[in-house]
Amino acid sequence: MTDCAPNPPSHAVICWCDDVYVYVQLRGLSPNHPYITKFPLCEAGMSKALHLLRQRYEEAPTHEKNYTSLPSGYVCESIGGTLSGKVYRKQRKVVQTDDQRAQTVAVLRKMGLV
Numbered sequence: 001m002t003d004c005a006p007n008p009p010s011h012a013v014i015c016w017c018d019d020v021y022v023y024v025q026l027r028g029l030s031p032n033h034p035y036i037t038k039f040p041l042c043e044a045g046m047s048k049a050l051h052l053l054r055q056r057y058e059e060a061p062t063h064e065k066n067y068t069s070l071p072s073g074y075v076c077e078s079i080g081g082t083l084s085g086k087v088y089r090k091q092r093k094v095v096q097t098d099d100q101r102a103q104t105v106a107v108l109r110k111m112g113l114v
Helices: 043-059 098-111
Strands: 014-017 021-030 033-040 074-078 086-090
Touching: 021 043, 033 043
Parallel strands: none
Antiparallel strands: 014 021, 021 033, 074 086
């Protein structure tokens, strides 16, 4: 699965759930031994899991924060309307002709907005 962020930052966590719990996997002291904690699958448990993620973000080095910003003039869009894949593409410049502008103003006048 691809996403707009090519590599996860050091504060990234892995989350999953079953019928009873929400599990959160954190990086351990060694890469081979992650720490996994669980919270009840309810509003309070989800709140605690999100709070944990927020704490991890606050502890992250400054250079890793806001790492998903796109280059100037590019946007990120999903492929086929799903979240399974996203691509970068250049943002198209919106061109509006005088006729289109006149039609828009006429519609707004009919609606009583202008």
